[in-house]
Amino acid sequence: MAALGRVKLRFSSRALRQIGAIHDFIAETNETAAIKTVQTIVLTCNRLTDFPTMGRSGTQRGTREWSIVRLRYVVVYKLDLASDELVIVSVLHTRRNRTRH
Secondary structure, rough: OOOOOOOEEEEOOOHHHHHHHHHHHHHOHHHHHHHHHHHHHHHHHHOOOHHHHHHHEEEOOHHHHEEEEOOOEEEEEEEEOOEEEEEEEEEOOOOOOOOOO
């Protein structure tokens, strides 16, 4: 895939629900850690807009994946070249079965 310039960022409703669930799960024991985790996930997604092809090919056709190793989450995204958007499809814990997003 050719190098692209900065693209717009959009979160799918599924990804937003997953991020909310990540926050809620962590907040049960540590609200500060929950906020920092969500901030790191969102910051990582924003960074992908500068280098949208830096992720590896995803397990599902047409997707790419970027690991947030420190947090053990994977951001699954698609590039929509027609609308110049990077769409966050899912945010999954690395222990989760990723055959379906």
